[in-house]
Structures are given as C-alpha cells and as structure tokens.
Amino acid sequence: MIIVLKPKASEADAKEILAGIERLGLTPLHMPGVERVVLGALGDERVLRELNLSGHPAVESVKPILTPYKLVGRELHPHDTVVNIGEVPVGGREFAVVAGPCAVETTDQLMACAEAVKAQGARLMRGGAFKPRSSPYSFQGHGHEGLRMLKEVSGKTGLPIVTEIMDANDIDRMEEIVGAYQVGARNMQNFSLLKALGRSRKPVILKRGLAATIEEFLLAAEYILAGGNDNVILCERGIRTFETATRNTLDLNAVAYIKQRSHLPILVDPSHGTGIRELVTPLARAAAAVGADGIIVEVHHDPKLALSDGHQSLYPQEFKQLMADIKPFVEAAGRVLA
Amino acid sequence: MIIVLKPKASEADAKEILAGIERLGLTPLHMPGVERVVLGALGDERVLRELNLSGHPAVESVKPILTPYKLVGRELHPHDTVVNIGEVPVGGREFAVVAGPCAVETTDQLMACAEAVKAQGARLMRGGAFKPRSSPYSFQGHGHEGLRMLKEVSGKTGLPIVTEIMDANDIDRMEEIVGAYQVGARNMQNFSLLKALGRSRKPVILKRGLAATIEEFLLAAEYILAGGNDNVILCERGIRTFETATRNTLDLNAVAYIKQRSHLPILVDPSHGTGIRELVTPLARAAAAVGADGIIVEVHHDPKLALSDGHQSLYPQEFKQLMADIKPFVEAAGRVLA
C-alpha cells in the first residue's frame, strides 16, 4: 500500500505511521520526495485496514496495490469455474441460454413461455415471483403463489428455474424449488441477503448493480463465496449512465475485464441491458463474441399482455430468430449452443 | 398519458389501443400527425399500467404526464410535514443537526462522541451498529451489541438515536431503541425492507441511492407512506458520477427540486456527500442555504482511530467550528439552530 502524506505532514506523523505498519508485521518504506513524503507498506496490505490510515489527518491519500477480493480472483484460482444449475453447466464449453418471462403471471402464461423457449433450445428458465418495482403501485409479483406455479412448470418441462430472491426469509421455501437464485441489481449490495445466500449451496446468479463498479461487483460475489457458497454466476445487465435512448448501457468491457480477472462464469442480460426489443439480438451476438458464458433473455408468449417489461420482451418467433442469429457467433467463440 | 406509435403502426393498432383506454374509463384521444400517430389518454393515467402499452409492438414510446407518486407530493398535501424524532422536530423552523460517529465501536467512544456533539448543540445522534461495507473483510459493525451501547448512551445523554437498519428481521429489537431508523443508500430500493418499515410508526430517514433518480427516490419514500408510516425524512447524500476527486457528487439541485415538489423534510449528508473532511463545512453551509431542513454529519472523538470513514469524520473541534460557521447561513435561511 502506498500512503501519500500531505505537504505539511511532520516527521513525527511519518514515524507514527511507519511504526504502525511495522507493528502489523509489514515492511515499512520511507520515500521522502521533493513535494510530498510517500510511505509504503509491503506484505498483505489487507491487514492495514486496522490502521485506518485514511482517517489520519496527515494523510492525503492511500493507494492500495492489491485487489481487495481474493476468492473470486484468478490469482489463487486460475481455472474457469463451472457452476451447474440442475444438470446444466454454466461456464464451460456450452453457451448457456436462460429465457422466460419477466414475471410469473399465470400457470398458462408460464407454461406457454416455457414450452416456447425450450423448443428453441433454452435449457434454463427465468421468471420472477417476487418483483422489485420502482413504484409501490406497480405489479409486485405473485409471491409464494408464483413460486408454486414455477415449481409446477419446472416439473412438467424439466427446465430448472432461475428466479429472484428479495428477502432472506424466503430461502427456506425457495430452496427446493429454484435451480438458481437470482439477486437483482437493486439488491447487489443487500449484504444481509448476500450473507444468507452464502449459507445456501444453491447456485446464485448475481446481477451487477446499476451504479456498481466492477470492483464492488466482484466484492459482492466475494461475500457469497466467503460465506461458503462457491456456486456464484455473475451477470452484467447494464449500468446507469447519462444516456437515456437505451434503458441502461450494457458494459461489455466489464465482461472481458472480469473474464481476465475472475474464474467465475458471467452471463449477459441484453434485455435489461438495452430495454428495447429490437436491440436484444445484436447485443446477444456481441455478448457471445466478447466471451460471455451465456445470456439471460426475456421472452413472453405475448408481450402485449406482459405485466412488466413488455417493451423489452421477445415474441417466441423473435427468440427463435435470436437463437439462429447467435449460433455462428457462439461457435466463432469456440462454444456450442445446447 | 401520451402514446407515440411507430411510423408503420396500422389503423387497427391505434383502434385497439384507444379501445383499451376507453375500457379503463379514461378519455381517448387520436392525433394523426404527418410522420407519427399520437394517442392520448386523459384521466388518472396511473390505471393505464394495466394496459402495459409499452409492450405493444406498434408503440414507439409512452410519455406519462403525471408524476407517479402521490402521497409524498405537494399536490395533495401542500404544507411542509414536520417529523418528530423523539422530541426533536425535523422539517420545521429548527435546522436539525444529527451528528456522531460512522460506526459504534465501544461504549467509551460512543459516549465521548455523544458528549462532544451534544455540547455543540446537536440534538440527535447518529452511529451504526450494522455497517454495510463493500468488502466482506471490512469491519461489519457490532450488531446487537452495538445497539445495546447505543441504548445506554442515549439513555445517559438524552439524545435520540439515528441508526441504520439492514434487515427487516431486526425491527423488533430495534423498535424500542431507535429514535429513527436510517435506510442506507445501498438499500434504498430494498423493497422488502421498505415495506416492513411502512408497518412501523417510528421515523425513517431514507437516504438516496447512489444512482437513484429523484423520481425513484420519492417513489421509495412512497413505499413507506403507502405502507402506513407517514414519518419519513429524506436524505440527500451524494450521487455517483464520473468525478472521482470527491467520494460522491452532492446533488443540491435535488434538495431544491424536492422541496418544491414534496412536503417531506429533507436532510443533507455532507460527510458522505464529499468524503473529504475539509469539504464538510462548506457543503453544510450550502445545504442550509439551499433550503435543507438539516444536516447529518460524521463526528468522531478521534478520527485516526475510527474503524470506518475516518477520512470524512470531523474532530470535535472541527464540529464546533462547523456549528459556528453554519449559524449565519441557517439564520439567513429563516431558520434557527437549537
């Protein structure tokens, strides 16, 4: 860690801090410069948080050298992790496709969607029973009744279910139903929920928060791994920027960056990432090309009737076209569609 | 609501949508333009969400006319709301000052901080027992033991406590201890938590999310009011932008904007809003000038020892100076310091 002192910091300040570094078992370094004194600490700088150097009045800035995450990083774990949702591997040679409606509405709707996406090769189904909505007056999901429908449709079609969890208290009832929990963007830093999911052994698809840096995203995953659950799949779903023509700005830089630094699989959600039906397929192609491990796409048997996100949901016919369109890009990336 | 159709939308599409609008009891409007057909719906457009028009393939865009919030708005409730935390009014003539450490560390630390801020006129105390931290390896707060310390210090000093709640399951144990719950920026859209707090009658200080628009912020407050709890205090604490010289960008535009549209009191947090000790006082002055109802400030009896946020915590002596500095601005704004 590099500690830059303020111009008026005294010799005594520097000595006090260097002594603290030494006390923690790190090697202290003193670098008196022309305009600033710079201090260094060699060793596992994560122990330095005990010193809280940034609170010291003589300190101008603190620059960490090491990444703050460990378990999710490639340095200790160089090989790609494959997480199985039911029997479907995510993170290996197969390009995963999770598809289905935004929200669970009725058993018929769910069944129609499930059959439509299964027919085109999707091996995992999405659908929300609990819906986080900006307004209290918007449809909030059918809750436990929705979970029941998901279970029924999963049983009939054999598709494992990916569904959002919003409350740690629901784990008990969801554990036997879900193939994978989804943590939504708004809850990416709901640390109570992350800790609870760390105690589960079910896969967790963790969506990136709207304003989360890549580092915060990986640290949120680190919470789950540190809790004991290694089955984490990341999901880039667009970040919030000044651009309003699209709902979010899909950050494919982040996918390439994370693939180089983390062993965890990462999906891309082009539906939320764009918010516009016509852009879903081109961005799904780009996701395959940039190296993502799969996509998660909203498909509704009739988006006109959708209770939420109709604007970005694909018609079954469009989903069919998407699957055909992405195939050569998936293969160019050295992967296969199931 | 204004519904703009795509250039290639058919006559039948327009008729279908207009019929739907009429069916919901609204007045439909047909405006055939040169390049686009525009439809309108007059009446309480909030019922229109049943039509999910944005999912219709012939619809290019949907533009609401009315604000999506009701209970928090001034249209139905023109006068300022005053929320009492213990016996301290927030939102009236008195400029509220909430001060204290970022985190509860020890009873001694808490007592030292409480006495320091009380001596300078703060009538409300802050301090976190549960700490949301980006990294699982950072200090997470003392939890229930921290609550016990807060209760003890509150009892001795008479200062009501403002402390963060991260998990709805903690309400039972916190209800008798807290003067006001704080919902942190990362949980602003933790709707499970908001709904649970809607069932409490204790005041809730709701912090704006890092990437929350003003509309989303007010809708998050609407969740609590819609749940039955009118005692909501908003708090602007900085948003995330491209600027990295400061920890966040304090959005004082939002304070002035919200004061004109909502009757709820609003505080400003210049500590998180800047992240730099030296900027806290100038921004506290600006907060008073822009019309905020008070401030919430981090003060630590020795920031060098702080387990979190030391960089932005004021020394007691600096807090004393802040109180002296803001006084003429508070008075220029037609308010008083307690």
Next chain:
Amino acid sequence: MIIVLKPKASEADAKEILAGIERLGLTPLHMPGVERVVLGALGDERVLRELNLSGHPAVESVKPILTPYKLVGRELHPHDTVVNIGEVPVGGREFAVVAGPCAVETTDQLMACAEAVKAQGARLMRGGAFKPRSSPYSFQGHGHEGLRMLKEVSGKTGLPIVTEIMDANDIDRMEEIVGAYQVGARNMQNFSLLKALGRSRKPVILKRGLAATIEEFLLAAEYILAGGNDNVILCERGIRTFETATRNTLDLNAVAYIKQRSHLPILVDPSHGTGIRELVTPLARAAAAVGADGIIVEVHHDPKLALSDGHQSLYPQEFKQLMADIKPFVEAAGRVLA
C-alpha cells in the same frame, strides 16, 4: 409536440399558446385533463422552436415527438450509405480496419507501423499530427511536420490517411493529404469546426463525445451534412461513466441503436473504448458482432516507446492475432475482411 401546462396555468395561457401554434401553420390540440392541461401541435414540429414554448411561465414541459435530426436519419434515406476513403469503401460489405499509431512520431516509426498494419490487411492508416492532450505539458503532436510525414508514408504504402483535425484553419493544408479527417471526441461539439468540414467534400470520421447522447452525436453529424458534406462516418469510442477500471465504457448499445436509425456507417474504436491492451481484441470481436462497419485500432511497432496511449496500443504481433481472431465474427456478421 406535446406541451404540458403547469397545474396553475390559466385558460388564457392555453389560448395564447394554441393561437401561436395555429399561426405557425400547425394543427393545435387542446386536451384538458384532471390534473393538467395538455396541448398538442400536429405537423412539422421543428418550426415550433420559433415559439420557444419552454420559456413560457405556464409551461411545465415540452415533449417532442419527432427526432430532431433529418439528414442523418433512415426515415428519408432508408438505405445504408457507403463512404469511400480513397478507394476503400466504409459501410458496405467489407469490414473496414483502420490501424496505426496514436501519434505521428518519426518517419521511421510511421513507416514501421504502416508496413506492419498493411501486412495484416488493414487498408486504412491512422496517426495524429495534432494531438489533443488534457495537459499542456504532454506531447502535442508534430503538427505540420507530422502531416508531411503522413503524406510521405501514405505515398509509399498507398494507404489512405485518417488523421485528426483540431483547427478549421488547417483544412487548406490538410485537404490534399488526408484520406479522411477525424474529429476527436473533445471537438464533437466544436460547431465552428463542424461547419467548416461541411464545406469540404472529404470524408469525416466523427467521434462521439465523452458525454454526448446518441441524439447529440447524430445532431453533430447533421451539422456536417447540412453544410453540404455527405461523407460522414460515425465512430463510437466509449463514453465517460462512473466506472474507472476501464478508461471509458464502450457503448455497443449505441452502435446497434444507430444502425437502426441512421444510414451513416459507424466504426468502433476498441482502443480508446477500453484503454487496456488486453481488452482490445475481445471488444473488436463484439464490435463486429453487434453490426459495426469496421474498427479503428491503435497499433505501434513498439508501444514501450510510444509518446502517447502506449498502454492501449497493440504490438504488431498482437494486431496480427486480432485480425485472425475477428475474422470468424466478421464473417458471421455477413461481412468480409479485405
């Protein structure tokens, strides 16, 4: 155009505005709602700017229906435009690759780079003689001497030159040298420069500004077309967001969005879009997959010696690998590499 009046707007206000709309030859519409009066204007709303309705004290907001650009849009010009730089077409079946160093340094350097990129199939060369740099103390480019070197190398290799123009006064001297002018991100709204380039007939590669919306980007292009120069090529090069792990956030959503709404060709710059050498190839693949018409890439014969942007410049060997890597993606997109 839809004009929403403030709650307290009077009958007289509405009449005054409606009369103004009629006077301009548009069809006025009066939509009295429960909580707001809404007015409409049917016809070519672009003439409405004469009314300056947003300045009217009774007006709450003004919502345009039509896009503000015309010449760059597909509505009047549905087919893809192909712009030729020298004899190299951009926007057609061939996937364009512009490659070369960030800055012109020496004739030898330039020659080495040119030969390296030509050998791998690049048919257009980039290199800056005028360099916009944040700091006045950074290398500012060799200016007219740099142009001379570009001319020499272009003559020897036959590669047309793409180089940045920063000052309209340089057009005279650059006109015979450049294959295409590049307008950098910082000058995207340098309207004096755009107008001057509208009077040229040489192709212009217009880079998106760091904080420019898609609409502003297309309007900047509209300036050049409205000035009489149809030879405009757009270039997405990343926008500025809160994320700092990468230099910019490459917005591939924008590429897909623009391809659907504009007939102009669009390139992607994965070098500036990521700022990290290791991310250039994955994002170049994604650019091909999302439907871009080509890429513009920084290649230096020895990035260690580069006077600018070394961090994101490819070694010739890496560029060779990039060309091999993108080939199947270019072909999957129905295009060919030269």
Next chain:
Amino acid sequence: MIIVLKPKASEADAKEILAGIERLGLTPLHMPGVERVVLGALGDERVLRELNLSGHPAVESVKPILTPYKLVGRELHPHDTVVNIGEVPVGGREFAVVAGPCAVETTDQLMACAEAVKAQGARLMRGGAFKPRSSPYSFQGHGHEGLRMLKEVSGKTGLPIVTEIMDANDIDRMEEIVGAYQVGARNMQNFSLLKALGRSRKPVILKRGLAATIEEFLLAAEYILAGGNDNVILCERGIRTFETATRNTLDLNAVAYIKQRSHLPILVDPSHGTGIRELVTPLARAAAAVGADGIIVEVHHDPKLALSDGHQSLYPQEFKQLMADIKPFVEAAGRVLA
C-alpha cells in the same frame, strides 16, 4: 510516481525501468512485495512522461503522486487571484454578479436586459453573439452583428461584456469589445482555442465541460496560463449525470474543492446548472454559501420571447428577488454585493 508491475514481470523489466528513472535524474526505488513488485520515482515526476511507462508491457498501473497542474495550483501561488473585468474585480471581497440574456437578439432586447440587471446591482453583463447549439436548425446567434449590438449597449450602460468565443479567428474583432471572453462547456477542451486565448491578455471565463473532471478543468485553465494569460476565471455550470429531472447536476463540491487547491476565482452558473427557473435562486444562495466568488445568471426582459434558454431565464422581477435573497448569504460568507 508509483509504478506497479504485473505479477509476471521479470527482474529484467524492473531493472530496465529503474534505469530509465535514474537516467532522467530521479531517484529510483525498488519495493519487492509478496504479490507484486512496486517501483517508485522520487523527484519531479512530470519528466517521467518521457518514459511512457504506462505503455510498457510489464507495467500494471502507474499512480502519480503530484497534481499534474502547476500554475493554477495554490502550492506555488497560495493567495487568491483577483481578475478585473473592466474595473470590476472578480475574486476579492466583492461577490460578482454577471447577468443578462442567453443570446443577443436585438439592440432593444439587449438594452432592456442591461438596464434591468444594472438597476438591481449587476456590474457585468452576459449575452451571446455566437451560440453553440446541439442542432444545426436552432438559432445560432447573430455573430458579428451581435457583437456590434453588445458594443453599443456596453457603451451606453457602462457594463463590461462577457460573451462566448467559439473560434480563435474571432479574437481580433472581439478583443476591443469584450470585457471577458467566455469559453463554453463544449469547448473546454478545444485546445486550439485555449492556446489562442493564452496569447490574449483579456480575462477568460472558462466553463467546466459537461463531463470534465476537476483535474481536466484545472488543466484546461493551465493551458491558458501556460500561454501567458493569467486572467482566468473558472466557472462551474453543472455536469452531466444520470439525473434528468434537472438539466445538469450543479457540482458545488467542485467549487469548495477548487477553492482549496487553486488560487483562481470561480463563479457558479445556477441557470445552466439547474435548467429550471424556480431553482436558480436557491442554488445561487448555495453558491454564495459554499464560497464561490460570484454567479453568472440568465435574465431576459421577457423569457417567453427568448430565442434560447427561456426555460431557465429569470424575469427582471425574479432577478430583483434573487439579488435580495442572496444578500444575507453573501454577507454570511464575508463578502459584499456591489
């Protein structure tokens, strides 16, 4: 400067870089850590740009210790600079008020605005003859005819003129007319223009770019000072963020931050900073409170008729109220209104 090497960097890489540092006359430092090797360079690190270390393939990141600007900083120039526009000082005890219309429209309009703002105590007048507009179809200003009107009205009222320059070629004709040049946000990094203004001796009001960091803002000012013109006044006018309720997000953090680090005066533009007439006064109050040296405000004798920015222009009566409202805040900040 701190240079962090990649995990796989070799001993030879480190030696090569250390030798380069030494060759430049700096003191090299070698800090071999557990997971990374860190190098340091003590001395004036600005010379290090010759090494272009960030382009070295063994380098992971480069962290400068010193600020990249010198002339605008307080370290070498601790005392506040006062810049005189005509005979009006900006940066001293007097709180400067620049007021007037967005654009010069007619001599009558300009005269009416000038008299209105002068009557309320404004001592400087703004008004644009050259208008940067997003769309080529919007009013572009009256150009040189507008300058003539400004000269006439300035002569009659005695108010020095602040007006935007968009093209360095206009300096000759503007030099004798303007009291201060304004560089607009879109041209903040138009380095050709900045260099040309560095050769003038007239004051320059430099507006912060929409997406410019504080560091880039100060470096843009550094261009002008490095060119020989010390008469630079900064202006914070709002940055672009995800928030769309207001036109921009006024960054008052930046004002306080810059006052601590730069000796240059800084104004605040609450008109562009908010884009909403009703928010101008509260933010002007906040600007005075945070320590700004003055404000620049749009006032039009009849905003309904304004050719641009009517939505954010004050009526003369509102400007009168603003001047009364800000007075106690200006005085609380230890300043006076003229």
